[in-house]
Amino acid sequence: MVVSIALCLMGVLFLGTARRGSVGKATVWWVVLVFLVIVVGFLLALILPAEGPESRLWLGLPLRAAIVLYGVGVLPLLVFPLVYAATFAHQTLNQADIDRVRGSREPLASDRLEDIHSGLASSGGQ
Amino acid sequence: MSVIAVGAFLYFATVIGIGIWAAGKTHSASDFFVAGRSLGPFMLAFSAMAATLSGFTFIGGPGLVYSIGLGAVFIVLPAALTNTMGAWVLAKRLRLLAEVRDMITIPDAIGARYDSRAAQGLAALAILVAVVGYLATNLLAMGLIIDASLHIGQVQAIWIGALVVLLYSATGGILAGVYNDVFQGILMVLASTLIFAFALKSGGGLSEISRTILAGDPVFLAPWGRITPLAALSFFFVFGIGALGQPHVAHKYYMLRDARKLRWYPLLMTVALTLTLLVFVGVGLAAKALVLQGRMYPLATPDDATPTFLLEFSPLWLAALAFSAVSAAIMSTVNSFVNIGAAALTHDIPTAFGRRVSNGLKWGRIWTIALTLIAAFVAQLSGSLVAFLGIFGWGLFASTLVPALAIGLNWQGASKPGAIASIVAGLVTTLVLESLSYFHYFSFPSGVTATAVALVLSMIVFFSVSLLTPTDSMPVLHDDIRAVMEA
Numbered sequence: 001m002v003v004s005i006a007l008c009l010m011g012v013l014f015l016g017t018a019r020r021g022s023v024g025k026a027t028v029w030w031v032v033l034v035f036l037v038i039v040v041g042f043l044l045a046l047i048l049p050a051e052g053p054e055s056r057l058w059l060g061l062p063l064r065a066a067i068v069l070y071g072v073g074v075l076p077l078l079v080f081p082l083v084y085a086a087t088f089a090h091q092t093l094n095q096a097d098i099d100r101v102r103g104s105r106e107p108l109a110s111d112r113l114e115d116i117h118s119g120l121a122s123s124g125g126q
Numbered sequence: 127m128s129v130i131a132v133g134a135f136l137y138f139a140t141v142i143g144i145g146i147w148a149a150g151k152t153h154s155a156s157d158f159f160v161a162g163r164s165l166g167p168f169m170l171a172f173s174a175m176a177a178t179l180s181g182f183t184f185i186g187g188p189g190l191v192y193s194i195g196l197g198a199v200f201i202v203l204p205a206a207l208t209n210t211m212g213a214w215v216l217a218k219r220l221r222l223l224a225e226v227r228d229m230i231t232i233p234d235a236i237g238a239r240y241d242s243r244a245a246q247g248l249a250a251l252a253i254l255v256a257v258v259g260y261l262a263t264n265l266l267a268m269g270l271i272i273d274a275s276l277h278i279g280q281v282q283a284i285w286i287g288a289l290v291v292l293l294y295s296a297t298g299g300i301l302a303g304v305y306n307d308v309f310q311g312i313l314m315v316l317a318s319t320l321i322f323a324f325a326l327k328s329g330g331g332l333s334e335i336s337r338t339i340l341a342g343d344p345v346f347l348a349p350w351g352r353i354t355p356l357a358a359l360s361f362f363f364v365f366g367i368g369a370l371g372q373p374h375v376a377h378k379y380y381m382l383r384d385a386r387k388l389r390w391y392p393l394l395m396t397v398a399l400t401l402t403l404l405v406f407v408g409v410g411l412a413a414k415a416l417v418l419q420g421r422m423y424p425l426a427t428p429d430d431a432t433p434t435f436l437l438e439f440s441p442l443w444l445a446a447l448a449f450s451a452v453s454a455a456i457m458s459t460v461n462s463f464v465n466i467g468a469a470a471l472t473h474d475i476p477t478a479f480g481r482r483v484s485n486g487l488k489w490g491r492i493w494t495i496a497l498t499l500i501a502a503f504v505a506q507l508s509g510s511l512v513a514f515l516g517i518f519g520w521g522l523f524a525s526t527l528v529p530a531l532a533i534g535l536n537w538q539g540a541s542k543p544g545a546i547a548s549i550v551a552g553l554v555t556t557l558v559l560e561s562l563s564y565f566h567y568f569s570f571p572s573g574v575t576a577t578a579v580a581l582v583l584s585m586i587v588f589f590s591v592s593l594l595t596p597t598d599s600m601p602v603l604h605d606d607i608r609a610v611m612e613a
Contacts, residue, residue, distance in 0.1 A: 001356065005363045009207060012367065015536040016215030020612045034207070042359070045349040053341040060332030061347070062340060065196055068349040069407075073203045077400060080210035081393035088389040093218055097613045098225065098385055104609035105226045 002042040010035045017091070024091035030083045034076045041072040130275045133446030137313075137453060138290050141306050145294020148302035155486030158299030159230045159469045160380045165304060167387040170378060171394035172311035173304040175402065176458035177374045179314065181267040183406055184452045188435075189428030191410020195343075195351025198410065200358040202403045204366035209399065210392040215370055217388050219535040220379040222613055226606035229380050231466065232373040233474040236530050240542040241601055245530065247478025248549045250470035252526035253373055255553070257467035260519030261460060261501035268456045269505065274433065275449050281506055287457075288502040295461050296494045303461040304381065310454030315401045317451030320444055321436070322404035325412035328439040335415040342418040356573030364578050368524030370532035374462035377469075409435050460498075468493035518560040521577030525552030528581065529588035537592075538611060541600050544592030552584035 010031055017027050044067050051062035058066035084092070152158055165173065190198040223229050227238050233253065237246030269284030276283065294302040329335035339347050350358040369375075382388065413431040416422035422438060425431060436445040471493040476483050483489050529552075530545040559576035562568040570576065603611070 001359055005359055005366070008363070009204075009211070009366050012215060012370070012532070013207075013211055015533065016211065016218075018536070046355060050344065050348060051340060052344060053337065055340065057333050057336055061336055064349045065347050068196070068203070069199065073199070073206050075206070077206040077396055080207060081396045084210050084213060084392045085389050088386075092214070093222075093385060093388065093613065095386065098222070101222050101225050101606070101609045101613050104606040 002046070003039055006035050006038040006042075009038070019091070024087060026087055027083070027091055030079065034080065037075055038072055041067050129442045130446045130449050133443075133450055134272070134275050134453070137450040140309065141457065142290060142293050144306050144309060145298045145302040148294070148298030148305050152298050152301050152487075155230070155472070155490055156228075157301050158487050158490045159465065159473070160224075160377075161299075161301045161304050163224065163381055164301075164383055165378075165381045166383060167390045167394055169304060169308055170382050170387075171391055171398055173307035173381075173458075174375050174378050174391075174395055175398040176307040176311040176314065176454065177378065177462040178369075178372070178399065179402055179455050180264055180459040181271065181452050181456040183314075183402060183455055184318070184448070185267070185271075185429050185432050187403075187406035188409035188413065188431045189425075191351075191407060192413045192425065192431040193428040194353050195346035195414075196349060197351030197353035197358045197361075199351075199407055200361035201365050202406055204362055204369065205396075205399055205403060208366060208369040209395045211366075212370060212375070213388060213392045215532050215536060216376050217379040217382075217391060218385070218613070219610055220376060221382055221385045221388060222610040223535075223607075224380045225385065226610065231469045231474050232377050232527065232531065233470065234477075235535065236527075236545065237474075237477065238604075239534050239607060240530075240540075240545050241604070242542045242546070243478045243480065245542060245545045245549065246474055248546060248553070249527065249530065250474030250478065252522055252549060252553050254467055254470050254475075255557075256519040256522040257463045257470075258497070258501060258504070261463050261467070261497065262504035263519070264456050264460045264463070265498075265501050265505040268453060268460070271449065271452050271456070284502055284505050287453075288498055288505075291457050291460050291464070292495060292498045295464050295498065296491045299490060299494070300381070300461075300465045303458070303465060304378070306461065307458045310458045311398060311402075313447070313454045314451045315398055317444075317447045318402045318405040321432075321440065321448060322408035324440045324444060325405075325408040325435065328435070329412040329415040329419075332411075335411050338415040338418050339411070343414070346414060354573045358573075360573050360575060360578050364521075364524065364575065364581060367528055368520065368577065368581060371524040371527035372520075373466050373523060373527060374459070376527075376531070377462070377466055405432070412439075464494050464497050467497045471497075518556050518576070521560070521575075521580060522553065522556045524577060525556050525580035525584045527552075529585050533585075533588065535611060538603065538608075539592055540588070541592040541595035543595050544588050544590075547591045548584045548588035551587040552580055555580040555583050 013031050014023055017023050045064045048064050051064065055062050059070060061069060156162055187198065220235055223235055223238060229235060233246040233249040236249045237243060265284055265288055268287035269280050272283035272287050273280045294306060326332055336347060345352055409432050413422065413435055417424050422434065425434060436448050468490050472483050472486055472489045526549045529548040534540040534545055556576060559579060563570065563576055
């Protein structure tokens with residue numbers, strides 16, 4: 001179940017990061033790393049022995065709780081947004097992409113826009 | 127007048143003031159429903175965060191941690207992934223859609239993706255069903271908070287809360303909502319961080335809290351707490367994937383002024399969300415340790431964790447700030463729900479029947495008032511009915527919208543019949559399973575929830591029907607939709 005949940009999340013991530021059928025190499029490595037953190041973190045939490053009152057604490061928590069909270073919880077939290085920002089222009093969106101999308105606007109869409117603006121949107125001053 | 131009551135009045139006056147100011151800037155349905163596409167990344171992040179988190183973060187969540195231990199944390203653990211995942215999977219596609227089509231609602235995106243008014247109408251119906259229940263639950267929660275602070279009676283408190291939200295939602299629409307969201311989001315971050323610091327200090331620090339709990343109730347600090355690993359992992363799955371189907375959050379992606387500014391959205395959202403969620407974990411752990419240390423009486427109900435902690439272990443000014451933060455969390459969510467509900471009634475349902483509303487701004491305001499009043503009446507009825515209505519709100523969003531919206535915008539193999547079938551499957555499965563479970567006709571094995579079953583089923587239906595749809599019967603994607611999906 002641990003592996004299938006992680007696979008499901010990563011599958012959705014790959015689907016979102018894919019552009020014209022391919023995913024940037026840097027993104028792949030980070031996504032795989034986070035997949036491993038989730039799987040290894042949850043598996044360790046499942047197989048490690050239970051802690052007692054005298055057990056050592058890691059950053060204030062018993063080992064298994066620390067692995068889940070700091071490993072599965074905090075590590076991707078620190079990594080993913082930074083990877084997203086660092087790779088944004090190359091692998092997510094840049095001005096050329098936006099221009100390409102704008103260029104694909106169909107005449108139908110302009111008609112729709114006017115239709116909507118006249119009917120729905122432009123009710124100012126009424 | 128108590129410090130808490132003064133804080134409450136100041137808070138209400140501020141949100142109403144922001145609403146009146148924003149009303150002067152609301153001239154069209156575009157302003158009312160998508161804030162005139164004028165937001166920067168900071169406003170988007172705080173607005174999305176404030177809409178994401180409800181009163182559950184401050185009251186129910188810490189209570190759940192107090193009750194079942196660290197297993198409850200699996201509800202918020204996926205936040206490590208969901209913000210960035212949402213930016214990759216949804217935010218970019220939705221914001222680009224707004225470049226080529228005049229997107230107002232989330233069902234608009236489904237309608238455009240599948241070129242289907244039926245899919246758009248069904249998505250709007252699912253949103254409406256979920257919104258009414260969710261609204262009533264949140265208004266009841268707000269009534270409880272206001273009554274606890276001002277002692278005016280629950281019914282009056284519900285109506286005061288509803289009227290304050292109505293004042294700014296009906297006048298300034300989502301524009302008032304997002305400006306208020308920023309104010310409310312900052313309040314939530316501030317209050318949560320301070321409450322977390324006081325919670326740790328009261329318990330003697332995190333290590334002392336852990337030592338106390340390990341000595342008295344070691345299972346509480348096991349990674350799954352008192353629930354099974356299956357139940358904890360089920361939380362992780364449902365809240366990880368389900369976060370992609372929350373229309374009141376996704377809807378805000380349309381509002382970003384410049385699509386390239388999405389670059390900083392996950393980072394800003396993650397920082398804001400993480401700081402606000404500190405209260406969820408911190409108060410639950412501290413309350414448990416304080417009870418075990420004999421410094422706090424065992425709580426009558428788990429939901430007393432935050433109020434009891436604030437009244438007994440924090441200064442009065444922090445309790446006043448916390449009141450405003452809880453109200454802020456609830457009001458920002460209510461405003462977002464009212465707005466998407468009104469948009470469904472003003473825009474999506476008429477579109478599904480091939481009609482257009484001639485004055486979107488006027489009807490947006492009328493439906494905003496009507497929805498809030500209906501929800502306030504429902505909130506007064508009975509606690510169990512409201513609880514029942516509230517149960518399936520989140521799950522209904524997840525099971526009906528994740529496949530058709532989040533996956534469909536990224537997978538060209540998705541078909542119109544697949545989208546329609548998955549929305550219907552999610553809607554029917556969630557309503558039937560939650561009803562059977564609520565009326566005790568059926569109970570799920572430990573660790574299985576109606577939301578998880580409905581979400582998995584709707585995804586299976588979506589993929590199966592899409593893959594079985596003959597390729598030659600699938601309409602060719604419009605060039606603009608294809609460009610958005612390939613960008």
